[in-house]
Amino acid sequence: MKKRKQKKNKCKNRFIIVGIIVVIAILSLILYINKKECYKVSSRVNKLKETIKKEDSDLIYKTVGWLRIQGTNIDYQIIHNKEDGHEYPAEKEYYLWTNNDFTKSSNNYIINGHNIFNLSAVPKRESKLFTRTEELMKFIYYDFVKKNKYMQLTIDNKDYLYKVFSVAFISGSDSTFIPISDSLDSKEMKHYINILKRNSIYDYDVDVNEKDKIITVTTCTRMFLDPDMEVMYVSGRLLRSDEKNKNYGVEKNRNYNMIEKAWEDVEDEDEEV
């Protein structure tokens, strides 16, 4: 009887231990998943330094930073014209540009890139012709944005990560109020964030407020055949000090209807020649 009782207790203990192990295993799995980085940082500090070092001082522009965008081939230098009034030529490849000075006080970086070969209503994801920012158009595809949410800006010998929180096509009065200044006060920033979020085709599970630093990458599109909708804005906010570069939620919202509407009108798939 005693043995039977001891045997019974032993069995009970084993069950508890197994349970604990299972719980620990689950928790560990959760921890593992949570600890797994969504974006692997590959520093461009040295590359940026080399580029700047090689630059001819007679050039009308100077390289001021480097930008990588997750899931795309965009891994280019950022240039800025030394003097106003000069074009950022479309025929030049592998670069982005900014009208900002990229100072430390900046909290709003706007970086632009040309899109020459991916302007159709159904943008392609990849092509050997895409040597500018054509691949930024990947952000219209939901399966892409679910996996790719980070942008890496390298300036001042440091790499900064930004969490994408908006992919937007902005028209109407909102487009009028997009600031081009690289330094916004809290009211302007708050307003700007609102514009980006309400025009976004996705709802990202990212908290953004006026204290954050924002980066917006733009390129051209003709997919809507609407002069008011010729720019795509992909915006991210600087990873906060207490955050890790982990994956986060994203959902299509009703704005996404315009994308689908644009596709409806396309008759034939463009065959690359």
Added chain:
Amino acid sequence: MKMRKFNKTICFLCLSIALTMIIGMKVVSAKVVYDSRILSTQLGAEQLKKCNDAIKKLQGKEATRYGLSMRLNNDGNSYTISITNISSELEAVKNNIKFKVVKITYEDSTTGNTDTESVSSMVSNNELTINKNLIVKRPKTSQGNIVGFGTTTVTLESVGFIDPELKEGCQYEGVEPDGKTKVHFAVTKFQVSLASSDAGHSSKPSREKPKGADDVKLNETPLDDKQIDCTKTFPANSFEKKFCDAYNKATPVSHPSSAQNLYCSTTKLNSGSDNYYQNVNNYSHTSTETRTTTYTYHYGCSTVQKTASCKVKCIEVVTVEYGPPVAARAGLCFEYKVKVTSRVNCAADSNEITSNDTDATATMGRPRPYTGYCTPTPACDEDSEVDVEAVGDYFTQGGPNDEYDDCINDCDGGKYTTKCSKKCYKAIYDPTYPITTGTEISYQHVLDAQEEKAEQMAYSNRNGRSYGYYCNNHTQIFWINGNDTYHYTNHKITNFTVKGSKRTSQSESHSREDPRWYWTANWGYKPSKCKNGNSYCRNKRYKCYKHTGIPCVCSCSHYCQWVGCTDEVYINPSYLDSNETALDRSKIRYIAGLGASDWRNNATNYNNLKNWCLSKSICSTKVSEYTMKVDYKLQGDDSLLSTTGNATLTGKRANSVASTILIDHGGCYKYSNNNDADKDRWYMAEWHLPDTWIDSKYGTIVYKDPKTSGYKKMNGKFCVPLTVEPVNSKWWNYYYSSKYANTNKTVNAVDNPRGGTISSVYYDEFKRKCTHIENWKVTKHAIEDSRYTPTYNITGTTKNFGLFNWAFNIKCFYAINNKYSIPTSDPQDMCVPGPDDNIRIRTIDLNQVFPATDGTYSSDASHPGREPGFNWTQFAVNEKKDPNYKSNPPKYLKYVQENGYKVYNKQTMDYEIELTKEKIAALKKKVSENQFNYSSYGSIDTSGNISTYKSPILRTDLGLQSGRQVPTERALKCNNMKNVTSSECETDFNPIAATN
């Protein structure tokens, strides 16, 4: 040990769970936006404060509030207003909130037109769909392009849900669905919070509120197009009665200003003072007069003029009255009068003023209202005149240039296929692509000359004030040099952030929201869309040229313009900057005030026109002219002499008119007669003959004021010279024969020089004595015979009379017949044969020198009888030619009559002459020698301004005076000598003593 392990395990487990919970927690944030802008200009101060207070309260309760958003639906034809940014607290009741649109108002900024549409059926739940056409109401061109700018206000009202926090009346600026239409949400009972931003930085054209044009209001009195109906009965003495009385008798006249000759009737004789105007004629004229006024709009580059006109139908009835012919006597005076009266009735031909202005705001002939001035915005496009891309919109675009898009369009219709993309990339960006040379698309040819000038001027004046101004003509703004003092404007030089211009202030972060007048390095043109080099356009690649001092513009058809304001609106002259002087500001205000001053002038013109249309008559301001002339001939002189009087009258002139011939005037010719409500509806002038002056002592007649004493002025009378040549003698005979030979035996006093009637007693005596009257009797039949034409020697004329400038020549005559003495009431004097008898000797009764008709009284006004001559009248008192020789005929007459035949005594004797047989013979001889010219002996002494005849026969030559008395030469000049012995003038007229 195991326990420690277990505790560690538990601790780790708890930590893990806690961490997992923290990590897995979804951050929820309130997303309510309350930065909508209250449109302060549309709210009163008190209401604005309430709104502000309410907003402040809401700011602190964001988590419990909600907002609305508006977006264009995928169908492209509708917008959806939905509750967004809702808090979890309100989420539960979200579906219970219903609201509806009750009113949609659209105000077009370019035209100022407002279109309000009441909507009541659009009830929904928390989401509401509105047709795009209700929101975007901007007009379209014939090509279907939407043009213009405007503001749509959507008024929402909750259904069964009243927000307790926000009171009625707040308004919020909303979104711009299409970028060119602002939408405002007006809250009535429902709080709406729309995402928007600080307005006032909009680059869209705006319309300023009108200023300074409130002081002139339009006359809104309806026009009356009804004439007087003369078939009706009107009260006696009313204007309508008088008008219709004349109108019903009137002869229509086509050309009233062509003078009509009117002749007095030869048979309508003077029948008494109460009915002087025996001749009456009525005429009427109807005219539809159109008066036009001009409205001028100084729209800056063009001055637009429109006209408005009003038709008024006026009927003027003129009554001409004039006296009968006059049977005159030499030496006596007569009067002749003419009176012309007109009455006018006017009424508008229609009940509205017409205008050639087709502008929708210019209704019923009114001038266009001043609704403020418009501020345009610059924009560029490639080949369209409208719906263009705002300057500066491209600055973030990281795409191909317009030439690339053109190329794609040409290649695949805008699909941007890879094939065409590659082709066009090569064409546009490949430096090896062949270049089409030529200048046909060069810069100079691309730009309109005026555009280019505008650009240059703007550029050269960018650092200071620009003396000139921009005009908007056919949707283009171009520059006009400021030659005119008032054509002045200043461009606010701002840091308009497009590529190529700098932002210099951190505070101007919203630099794209540049106010009003834009200036950029290339001012109004798309800057730097292509570099100075090659450009692709219309399947060809062209060489672009850089214009001196201006970045190049490479396009085959870039069309840059100021948009948002039509060519017929007032353009905002400028925004001022702090460098401007007070003088500059005043000039600019002047320009800004052109709209207001135009309105004032145009409204005044309209009111003047309206007043004219409303008036039943407008007083003519023409100078009407009047004359009266009498012709005469003197015996022995065949030349025709005349005396003429003139007068003029002007509408609304003073009551007193300096004129020698005007008797009276009225209606429009009087300045004001407030008792006469119809004073502007009639005209009247009455005039008579010019004056005559008669020498009191000698009866000399002159027709011009001699400006000397001793003459009596006979107002409005023509006095017939004693030596007048007979005229119209036949009519004279007719007149008197009809007067005295009729069986009625009564003759009106008018024809009796002393007035009164001739009694039957005298008439019988007349017939008895005047047996020869049959010799000159003229029957009425003979006068009425068409072969008889009198000499019309009295002419009264008028011209420019009344509203229609009537002209009349009224002709009549007087008659003189010296061959027969004039029958008088005195039987003793009747029918005294007197052909060629110039001298008549009349004995008088010294006790009754001028007896009344019945002989019992001296004649006076109440007892007519023999009329005293001029020298017996008061007019001859106090001879003024020489004050030393006074006269007082009335006193003397009294003296004579009181003394009777006592005057024939030595005490009053003037001459004492002795006639003997010898002296008489000598006298006869003398007369014979002088051919019986009795006045040829002596001399006339003119000393002392008095002419005195001195006869040597009486005084010296024949000795007639020998041993007798003659007056002294001084006494000869007396009107009445005292007596021959004193040689003094009689002044006292004392009673004469009863001596012989």
